[in-house]
Amino acid sequence: MSPDHAAPTKASLLKWWSQFTNAQKTKKTPEYNKAPAHDEHPVFGRPLKESLKRASVQISTANADGDLYVWGYIPVVVAKCGLHLKDNATEVEGTFRVNGSAKRMRDLQAAFEKPPRFGKDLDWKTEHYTTHDVASVFRRYLTQMPEPVIPHHMYHDFRDALAKKPYNKDEVIATYKRLIQRMPRANQYLLLYVLDLLSVFARKSDKNLMTAANLAVIFRPGLISHPDHELSPSEHQLSQEVLEFLIAHQDWFLLDIPPPPRTQPYTSWHPPRQSRFSTAPQNDEDPDLVVVPSSDDEPPNANGWRLADRRRRITRRRTTHEHVGGLPSSAPSRRNLGPR
Numbered sequence: 341m342s343p344d345h346a347a348p349t350k351a352s353l354l355k356w357w358s359q360f361t362n363a364q365k366t367k368k369t370p371e372y373n374k375a376p377a378h379d380e381h382p383v384f385g386r387p388l389k390e391s392l393k394r395a396s397v398q399i400s401t402a403n404a405d406g407d408l409y410v411w412g413y414i415p416v417v418v419a420k421c422g423l424h425l426k427d428n429a430t431e432v433e434g435t436f437r438v439n440g441s442a443k444r445m446r447d448l449q450a451a452f453e454k455p456p457r458f459g460k461d462l463d464w465k466t467e468h469y470t471t472h473d474v475a476s477v478f479r480r481y482l483t484q485m486p487e488p489v490i491p492h493h494m495y496h497d498f499r500d501a502l503a504k505k506p507y508n509k510d511e512v513i514a515t516y517k518r519l520i521q522r523m524p525r526a527n528q529y530l531l532l533y534v535l536d537l538l539s540v541f542a543r544k545s546d547k548n549l550m551t552a553a554n555l556a557v558i559f560r561p562g563l564i565s566h567p568d569h570e571l572s573p574s575e576h577q578l579s580q581e582v583l584e585f586l587i588a589h590q591d592w593f594l595l596d597i598p599p600p601p602r603t604q605p606y607t608s609w610h611p612p613r614q615s616r617f618s619t620a621p622q623n624d625e626d627p628d629l630v631v632v633p634s635s636d637d638e639p640p641n642a643n644g645w646r647l648a649d650r651r652r653r654i655t656r657r658r659t660t661h662e663h664v665g666g667l668p669s670s671a672p673s674r675r676n677l678g679p680r
Contacts, residue, residue, distance in 0.1 A: 440473030482562030
């Protein structure tokens with residue numbers, strides 16, 4: 341292995357963290373913190389539900405028979421970048437740790453903030469972005485959210501589950517199942533999708549060098565952080581342990597997600613649809629894919645899920661699929677990832 345691609349050491353991760361915290365301090369200066377025009381950044385730096393209203397796509401998950409069921413929605417930037425990274429970056433060393441080109445990242449972010457499609461029509465085959473550019477923009481979106489994916493009011497609940505050592509793994513899993521189901525729907529969907537994506541990379545850490553522990557260090561700011569602990573590195577360790585545990589056991593949480601309710605509570609956001617009774621097929625020319633409640637258009641199965649696609653039996657408990665251009669992607673790496 342060449343020096344340029346050596347496995348990340350504790351010192352290198354600490355250096356990365358130092359650079360990140362310095363950047364965060366810069367953001368707090370009056371000049372940097374000057375609010376941009378609302379239309380300048382309609383997706384990045386906006387509340388999750390607000391960016392979802394502008395640009396979202398549906399996601400599905402497969403049961404043991406390979407049938408895909410729609411269960412949620414995530415921002416377009418997350419789905420497009422996540423799918424591209426699953427397809428092209430799982431064996432690239434330093435994905436998420438190595439920064440992309442500042443100029444290309446700026447251009448890619450602009451593409452995801454350009455109305456009216458907000459990046460839905462982005463064709464990676466005609467673009468010049470590297471996987472590090474894409475991974476950096478994916479991470480940037482999460483980090484720039486006004487509130488982490490795990491809401492501030494649930495921050496201590498997630499940490500308390502792992503605070504006492506030694507812990508019982510089964511009990512902790514049961515606790516996190518309950519906590520995740522208590523989260524606002526939009527946050528719940530996004531968290532489970534990101535955990536699924538990160539687990540894909542962690543399983544190939546022998547190639548990409550990104551273990552669950554390394555990924556937890558990098559994604560902690562966007563997933564589980566709190567203003568009270570922002571400048572207290574000693575508090576970050578427990579949050580990183582929480583995230584590492586969630587990544588390592590993510591399929592247990594995805595297995596138990598409830599179907600979308602027939603009547604959405606006000607705390608969750610439901611994507612707009614042109615017509616309640618529309619049954620027009622979705623295709624690559626019209627990828628405005630949204631969640632369809634179990635009460636609409638198509639009879640749900642006994643569990644309240646809407647069947648999105650039928651496939652061959654899979655051996656992994658659960659994984660997610662992004663509907664970014666018609667039918668959900670069918671790459672084997674997402675459909676049959678093998679036993680844990």
